[in-house]
Amino acid sequence: MIEATQRKLREADFFLQRLIDERRRSVRNEPEAFLFYLSAFLSAARSVTLVLQKEEKQRYDAWFPKWFARRSKDERDLCNFMRDQRNVELHETGADVNLSSVSIPYIEIAAGEFGDPLYSFQSFGRHRQHAPNIERPAYHFGLLGTETEVTVACRRYFDLVAELMREFIRDHASPVSP
Structure with a gap:
């Protein structure tokens, strides 16, 4: 049942994971990768409902409203916001993303990215000297008047779309005959 829709959901999950991974990177060889992954995620996540509607038009049109x-007001607002972001991303100038930078102690990044103490950061200097910091980009949506980190909003939206698909399958599963 709805194989193409399920593939679109897996595609959205794939790009969400790339987006989250890219957000965590301190060194970026491709500075636009985050925005490219965001574009791909917005397109794939929105396509889940569009493909579901194509695969099961009559059932979907009766069920979706x-x-x-x-859904709660926040969930409806999130769906509408992400739909609008996808439309602006694909048909206009790009998603409405606010960019800032965050200063992070290098020692936190080195420990988190390299894991093994063998590859850890070593700092030599005067006692209590501050470790060097690096700047990392931070991406936010102005989601209904609140600055929301992009990957947080995308994760919430993905979870909602996945729930929609699970509930559609549950509500339209053919009864098993004895």
């Missing part, structure tokens, strides 16, 4: 009405 009731499902959407049962």
Whole structure:
């Protein structure tokens, strides 16, 4: 049932994971990778409902308004916001993302990225000397008046789209005959 829709959900998950991985990087060989992954995620995540509607048009058109009405206001607002971000990304100038930078102690990044103490950061200097910091980009959506980190908003949206698909399958599963 709805194989193409399930593939689109896996595609959205794939790009969400790349987006999260890219956010964690301190050294970026491709400075636009985060925005490229965001574009791919927005497209794939939005396509889940579009493909579901194509695969099961009559059922989906009857079912979706009731499902959407049962969502909280925050969930409905998130769906509408992400739909609008996808449309602006694909048809206009790109998603409305705010860019800032975050200063992070290098020692935290080195420990987190390299894991093994063998590859850890060593700092020599005067006692209590501050470790060097690096700047890392931080991406935010202005989500309904609140600055929300992009990967947090995308994770919430993905979870909601996955829930939509699970509930559609549950509500339209053919009964098993004895």
